[in-house]
Amino acid sequence: MSNSMTPWQRTAHGANLLDASGQPGVTIFEEITALANKHEAINLGQGFPDTEGPAEIRQIAVDAILSGANQxxxxxxxxxxxxxxxxxxxxxxxxxxxxxxxxxxxxxxxxxxxxxxxxxxxxxxxxxxxxxxxxxxxxxxxxxxxxxxxxxxxxxxxxxxxxxxxxxxxxxxxxxxxxxxxxxxxxxxxxxxxxxxxxxxxxxxxxxxxxxxxxxxxxxxxxxxxxxxxxxxxxxxxxxxxxxxxxxxxxxxxxxxxxxxxxxxxxxxxxxxxxxxxxxxxxxxxxxxxLPESFFTGFASSLVQGANILADGLENAGIPVIRPKGTYFLVADINGFKHNDAIEVARMMPQEVGVAAIPMSVFVHPQNASSYQGLLRFAFCKKPEVLRDAVGKLQQLPEVLNR
Incomplete structure (x- = not known):
């Protein structure tokens, strides 16, 4: 990375935000989310939960706003x-x-x-x-x-x-x-x-x-x-x-x-x-x-349930999964399929499958991208019914990958 770059160029370069002509682009998250919205796909790309945090904690914030904690x-x-x-x-x-x-x-x-x-x-x-x-x-x-x-x-x-x-x-x-x-x-x-x-x-x-x-x-x-x-x-x-x-x-x-x-x-x-x-x-x-320790352990247990729903569904479809030890994310391995460029696959999944995921190669330096080109990241921090719906749609992914 050249030291002659401006700060925004260094930042954009490091975050894979430059397009092929070297001009500023958008993140893969923005791109995939836009495709998911366009095709009304289930977005398992971005890592945010679709459930709210504890109601009693939310109420404290509401009360604080109303009582003047706004400066x-x-x-x-x-x-x-x-x-x-x-x-x-x-x-x-x-x-x-x-x-x-x-x-x-x-x-x-x-x-x-x-x-x-x-x-x-x-x-x-x-x-x-x-x-x-x-x-x-x-x-x-x-x-x-x-x-x-x-x-x-x-x-x-x-x-x-x-x-x-x-x-x-x-x-x-x-x-x-x-x-x-x-x-x-x-x-x-x-x-x-x-x-x-x-x-x-x-x-x-x-x-x-x-x-x-x-x-x-x-x-x-x-x-x-x-x-x-x-x-x-x-x-x-x-x-x-x-x-x-x-x-x-x-x-x-x-x-x-x-x-x-x-x-x-x-x-x-x-x-x-x-x-x-x-x-x-x-x-x-x-x-x-x-909050009591039971809150923390209970939340982790609910995520395990989500991880298992998604991992079992992908494996039943014939797609190998690297099961996580933590976080919101699991990794699917599509290297064994005809179409195994995860960036291309991620871009077509919202329309072809109805589910969105993120290619792992966007989390690496461009020169190392080939080491991760066949890996997709899925977020499982979603409601069980959403994940089951996604699993149903993902059963058609192997057919798309082998076209």
Whole structure:
């Protein structure tokens, strides 16, 4: 990526937003959603739930609006929410977080990620992520004019090679950005991989940015924050949000926790981005974080049901599935079919099948796209009846793939 590019060009290039002529385009999500709407297809492309979060939590936000919580919140977030985040980290992970100095509330997890990268990266620094990666990572790295290096996660296990990880992280690496549980693959990294990341961060004096927005959405395995592991906390910024855990994706309430020096740097950048947001949503999220553990386990169990409905349906149709360990997503493998270019398939599915999905290759650097060209990502965070309807339509997908 040329350093002579303007910031928007670097961002667009990193996020696959340039068309063949190098002009700004639209994301694949916009394109597929538009096709789904045009053909009245079931949209299993974008990862948002079709059910509302708890009614009692929504009512808190309504009451807050009516009582006047409509002006700027404190830049770090209201104390009630920062205390709730601290209590949450203690309750689930035995982490002691100072709500006054080691927490900052953000406009969604994406702003926290952006603030962290803008705070700690200089032009020419290196950032290491796993690939595939959440699309905003490349865009934000491009905006800082840092260099984006990747360690590939290869099907079917999506577990990184330790040797490749060691080769990627060097004395030029400033940030290791890790998403666990991982979107878009649905994998959950082993503690041995997390320990390796910590060891390499110490060896090369790196900061770890841990995007853990799917922390409560794991299936048959427990989420282990990298900050809770030996040697992890002092180098780690942990990021999460209310969007995924409580089905309030539109509220855009996220947060970052970590050592005071790292959080202070994020807060300094954030004040020049949104400064603050969501004054009526913040007290509601504070209450949500204090919901009983049964809420969190129940939500994860409902997602397992959705994952199984979709996975069983695809497998019954003859399409191999890589079953997830967490998140909202599963991966279908169409490599064995005549038409196995997932981008082309995704573009024709809304009309030909009546279901929308996202090609995995859009979550990778263009030069690595061929490694993922036969993989499709489906979101299963939908009502069971919607997924069953989708499964019925997906039975005709193999016929379309073999034409």
């Amino acid at each position: 700027y919140a404190p830049g770090s977030g209201i104390l009630e929410l920062r205390q709730a985040i601290s209590d949450h980290q203690k309750r689930f992970y035995s982490l002691d977080i100072d709500p006054n100095n080691e927490v900052v509330v953000s406009t969604g997890a994406t702003e926290a990620i952006a603030s962290a990268l803008l705070a700690f990266l200089e032009p020419g620094d290196e950032v290491v992520t796993f690939e595939p990666f959440y699309d905003s990572y490349a865009a934000m790295i491009g905006l800082t004019n840092a260099q984006h290096k990747v360690v590939q996660l290869k099907a079917p296990n999506f577990e990184p090679s330790v040797n490749e990880l060691r080769q990627a992280i060097t004395h030029n690496t400033r940030v290791i950005l890790i998403n666990n549980p991982h979107n878009p693959t649905g994998t959950v990294f082993s503690t041995s991989i997390l320990n390796e990341v910590i060891a390499l961060a110490h060896q090369h004096d790196c900061i770890i940015v841990a995007d853990e927005v799917y922390e409560h959405l794991t299936f048959g395995t427990k989420h282990v924050p990298i900050a809770s592991m030996p040697g992890g906390f002092e180098r780690t910024i942990t990021i999460s949000s209310a969007g995924k855990s409580f089905s309030f994706t539109g509220w855009k309430v996220g947060w970052a926790t970590g050592p005071q020096n790292l959080i202070t740097a994020i807060r300094t950048v954030k004040q020049f981005l949104t400064y603050s947001s969501g004054p009526a949503f913040q007290p509601a999220v504070a209450k949500a974080l204090n």
